[in-house]
Amino acid sequence: MANKSKLFDGMVVFVDVAKLGSFTLAAENSGHSTSYISKEVNKLEARLGIRLLHRTTRSLSLTQEGELYFQLCQQLIEDAEQAENSISGNQGEPRGKLRISCPISYGLSNLSPVLSLFTEKHQKIQLELELNDRKVDLIADGFDVVIRASTQLEDSSLISRRVSQSEALVLASPRYLAKHGTPNHPYDLDRHKIISYSNLKQPNIWLFRDHQGETIQVHVESHVLTNNATLEIDLAVADQGIIRVPQFALKDEVEIGGLVEIFCDWPKPPIGVYVVYPSRKHMSAKVRSFIDFVIAELGD
Incomplete structure (x- = not known):
């Protein structure tokens, strides 16, 4: 395992590159040189022992491992920002990208009519809602919250709360x-x-x-x-x-x-409708706000 003092080295730089899709734009965004950004990502890949990015002269894209690492790192960075906001008096206002997966029929019939209330209340949250009847992998597919409808949820390490029946x-x-x-x-x-x-x-x-x-x-x-x-x-x-x-x-x-x-x-x-999420511990404000909203607006 890497030295804990180096655990976060290169992580913020990598997330910037992945978000912006360019070493040059990441350099401009951070105030560093392009060569510095490239070296930081190279050192991170060497430390992890995996390739995070596909590089060509014309394009930059995440590998499969890079996509998973990006989602996890993005959450860690948001949690760190949340921690700083909490002790600096900001009280953790919900912010950042929130990725949600929801069955198509439930999303159109139940979630869609009330979603504008959520976006109006939390304007610093960038909502990414995927309507899909496929059973997604919450962690591997990089979702923060998944809504599922089922006669019985499978045993899982994930946390679930029933919204309605x-x-x-x-x-x-x-x-x-x-x-x-x-x-x-x-x-x-x-x-x-x-x-x-x-x-x-x-x-x-x-x-x-x-x-x-x-x-x-x-x-x-x-x-x-x-x-x-x-x-x-x-x-x-x-x-x-x-x-x-x-x-x-x-x-x-x-x-x-x-x-x-x-x-x-x-x-x-009976068919239960549930919100499913990774953990109650260290839940970000954006996730908690969405879960509370769904329970309040759509709960039995």
């Missing part, structure tokens, strides 16, 4: 049901066109609980398999099959009669 509804259009019949039992689904959500571990297995609490496992044949709940809903409204989606993904499709709920008298699987 929704339900999974089985739906189809009235015209589809008039043409193909309404299933009375989950086992009847094997005779229907099914539109499934591909990001599930087993998209072709739908689980139900009966009134005695027993689990029923239904194998369905997916007519369409997609990773987007909005597309599932659009296809169902267009009479293309039966879907199972979280209630929060719906707009007014049920109220205006575009979709009809099936198995209304069956227990509905």
Whole structure:
């Protein structure tokens, strides 16, 4: 392990280069020469034993290891700035880039309507919001906070707080049901066109609980398999099959009669919405402010 006195050598310089994408711009920003900046990054790479940057005569880009190191270093520098602000009377005003990942349907239906309140209140936070139904790796992908919707979160060293709870509804259009019949039992689904959500571990297995609490496992044949709940809903409204989606993904499709709920008298699987983040210790003000905001605005 490197001498602790040299642990942070080159880190601030490297982060500047990575942010600005140029040794020259990093030199101008810091008041040093370009050669000094280049030497500091070279010494850092030598100490770490890894290449952080791809260099050509025309471009500069981060390696995979460099991208991960950049995200971690950026957080360390922001934490250090936060510490200085706290003891200098600034009281840690939330600031800096905040990277968030959120499922598309939840982001559009729930987060989007209130997000302007957050950006208006915290104008020194640069918000980077990625709507993606893919299960991202919070640490490796460099996110500060991830919003997840799941029937059950996997065991993890990450911290999670439940924001709210929704339900999974089985739906189809009235015209589809008039043409193909309404299933009375989950086992009847094997005779229907099914539109499934591909990001599930087993998209072709739908689980139900009966009134005695027993689990029923239904194998369905997916007519369409997609990773987007909005597309599932659009296809169902267009009479293309039966879907199972979280209630929060719906707009007014049920109220205006575009979709009809099936198995209304069956227990509905709960879907929890969670905020997930790395640690409660040394949480930055920007992360804490966002988590508190989501809980206050969107919590049950």
